[in-house]
Amino acid sequence: MKEFKVFKILDRLKGMYTNLGVDYDVMKLILKTKLTMDRRKTSTVFNGNYKKNTTSENANKAMIMYVIMGFIMMLFIVVKMNIMYQMCVYFFMFMFFVLTIFISDYASILLDVRDSNIISTKGVSSKTINAAKITHIIVYLVTLTLAMGGFGLIVSLRYGILFFLVFLINLILIDLLMIMITALAYFLVLKFFDGEKLKDIINFVQIVLSISMVLMSQVLPRMFSFVDVEVIYNPKLWHYFIAPMWFAAPLEMIVEKRSDSSLIIMTILSLIIPIITICIYSKLTPAFEEYLQKLNNNNYKINKEKFSLYKTIGKIICKDKEERIFYNFTNNLISSEREYKLKVYPNVAMGLVYPFLFMIIDKSHNESFSAWIARLPESKTFLTIYLALMIIPTIIMMIKYSEKYRGAWIYEIVPIKNISSIFKGSIKAIYVKLILPSILILCIIFTCLYSFGVIKHLIAVILASIFMSIVCFAIGDKAIPFSLDFKPGENGGDISSFILTMFLMGIIAGVHFLATLIPIGIYIYIAILLIIDILLWKNSFNISKKSIMN
Structure with missing residues (x-):
């Protein structure tokens, strides 16, 4: 010793x-x-x-x-x-x-x-x-x-x-x-x-x-x-x-x-x-x-089956039964994985704070708070909401890790028809569970601050968050959800993917700003994002078993 x-x-x-x-x-x-x-x-x-x-x-x-x-x-x-x-x-x-x-x-x-x-x-x-x-x-x-x-x-x-x-x-x-x-x-x-x-x-x-x-x-x-x-x-x-x-x-x-x-x-x-x-x-x-x-005392109480908003949403957005199974599976694991929550939840919380911190920079030192709030609707500081998307790379890339990673053998014995169902269900689950609620909270607050005229911009941000989620998954290392031990530092690919997605987020925010300079620019921007999201979703999950990390 x-x-x-x-x-x-x-x-x-x-x-x-x-x-x-x-x-x-x-x-x-x-x-x-x-x-x-x-x-x-x-x-x-x-x-x-x-x-x-x-x-x-x-x-x-x-x-x-x-x-x-x-x-x-x-x-x-x-x-x-x-x-x-x-x-x-x-x-x-x-x-x-x-x-x-x-x-x-x-x-x-x-x-x-x-x-x-x-x-x-x-x-x-x-x-x-x-x-x-x-x-x-x-x-x-x-x-x-x-x-x-x-x-x-x-x-x-x-x-x-x-x-x-x-x-x-x-x-x-x-x-x-x-x-x-x-x-x-x-x-x-x-x-x-x-x-x-x-x-x-x-x-x-x-x-x-x-x-x-x-x-x-x-x-x-x-x-x-x-x-x-x-x-x-x-x-x-x-x-x-x-x-x-x-x-x-x-x-x-x-x-x-x-x-x-x-x-x-x-x-x-x-x-x-x-x-x-x-x-x-x-x-x-x-x-x-x-x-x-x-x-x-580690007494676990068995909760009776009750109404679950997440499961209800899952029935709507997951038409494929196999995909819905992995949606519910991911949702349950996120709720019980303390190590995952310890690493991800603080980032989610900070994602709610960052837009306001950078928004405050616009306030001059001698300006009263009421005067600053009054002129917010005329400014473009609502674009600081894009800073909330900084949480997406961490959330998406951490989904492969688990403190109970040894239980990943279940994927080997369960008859899975389409391996893409695992990833589609998991991505939808973490988006609905972690990403979308954060953005919706900010959307409500921003609507109160900037009036209803900002709603069209917030719709664009939601579509941008979907785009970012798909891109983060597409360019990141592929691994079965919750199948690896918590050693993200060993994975250099995650770091490069994070930097790339952050750079991409800056470009998206810049395009949104340019769209505000054109009378119907925001509507064109929304339409383009919607089309890109649909195309990306259809083409980002063609994954072979050879490309999956062990």
């Missing part, structure tokens, strides 16, 4: 552990086993980028990515501008990455119940087990903080030792706050739901987190006024609810040597909020440990 360098430090603290009633040698063995197992996991944050590597390569690549992110974050504080603005952006990115990584990769550390179920039965005390768990968390927090905050700490020395020390304390406080937020969120979920539901809600949390952080990236710059190259901060009441500003405030006080009441209040918040969350968590720890036992 690999000897980790961290134990050179922990061995010097052996006396402290012993005085606390911890069997240090047993704790060290447990921790060493945990760290070894962790090195065998691939980071889910960068899962799509990895090929099949050795144990150490996976861990090293994840750490290299964290260091690269830390270097990029450091660039925001290299040049002296306005320290409040710079540190606010820096801490926002640090909080985002730490919370995302912790929820996606280290949730298993917080939610691990195997220790109490297995190790405690071997005569190991609860103090030793808990010490191993807490030390495990601390090791990862320190490693992650040094990887992502190391460059920032080095650059912070240019502002003085006091700035460096406060900056370091802020990083520690942010770590504590993020881990407490994660733990308290899981506590609330486990209080009201069982362990099976928690696994679904973790996906939902990641989606909400992704959306909220992207929205925050737009909110933060708008808190500051830009006059030429000078950044001016004007405090407002609602700024007290923005966590990155709490931690930026004391650094602003040090550099600018000012102590406004707003900065003092934010500095106090940066200290007391993490402490309050720790106190709350410590009070709830016994109940949390009890709720964690729900993770052992």
Whole structure:
């Protein structure tokens, strides 16, 4: 078993552990086993980028990515501008990455119940087990903080030792706050739901987190006024609810040597909020440990047959019985495949957000929100809806992967008359299940914003989404749906196909823009798209077994 360098430090603290009633040698063995197992996991944050590597390569690549992110974050504080603005952006990115990584990769550390179920039965005390768990968390927090905050700490020395020390304390406080937020969120979920539901809600949390952080990236710059190259901060009441500003405030006080009441209040918040969350968590720890036992409950309820909109739509759009079978099969698997949802659903959620983010760019800084909304119908910013089509390549290309890929033998024993039925049914299912609902939601919102005159343009976008779906399938690598393990990074063809489809999406949006310059251009555009969709659908599924990936 690999000897980790961290134990050179922990061995010097052996006396402290012993005085606390911890069997240090047993704790060290447990921790060493945990760290070894962790090195065998691939980071889910960068899962799509990895090929099949050795144990150490996976861990090293994840750490290299964290260091690269830390270097990029450091660039925001290299040049002296306005320290409040710079540190606010820096801490926002640090909080985002730490919370995302912790929820996606280290949730298993917080939610691990195997220790109490297995190790405690071997005569190991609860103090030793808990010490191993807490030390495990601390090791990862320190490693992650040094990887992502190391460059920032080095650059912070240019502002003085006091700035460096406060900056370091802020990083520690942010770590504590993020881990407490994660733990308290899981506590609330486990209080009201069982362990099976928690696994679904973790996906939902990641989606909400992704959306909220992207929205925050737009909110933060708008808190500051830009006059030429000078950044001016004007405090407002609602700024007290923005966590990155709490931690930026004391650094602003040090550099600018000012102590406004707003900065003092934010500095106090940066200290007391993490402490309050720790106190709350410590009070709830016994109940949390009890709720964690729900993770052992994997009770599946058999739902009675009831009306399904997706099945009803399937009967309409899938006239062929064999095609309809694979339509329903794909629909059911998408609903139950957690790994697929974990990789695809955040992209779907971001597809709903991107059009509005780029739409907001059209709003001038001094323009009122009502004035901006009033002039939207006269603009062509509705074309930002094409950014929602960015989700299509990922959705189509990921359909071949499954965590239950070993069950693909079913395709070999089921008598399939036409292999194209598998792909036709699957493409229709993912379009109806994931792509069309997202676009329809945007269409409803855009109709409210741009009036009914935009409907003809939205019809064109729906036809364009069908075109993109067929093209993504046609140019991508062919594989039976849900028949491959989740290692998309091994497939270079997917990357080239993604780039090609994104380029094609830009061309389609450009053609749509040109169509708006001609009186009947949009109707010609719709007619052409409709004809192309029909022809593509008829000719894109002539697939031989030799062309299918094994």
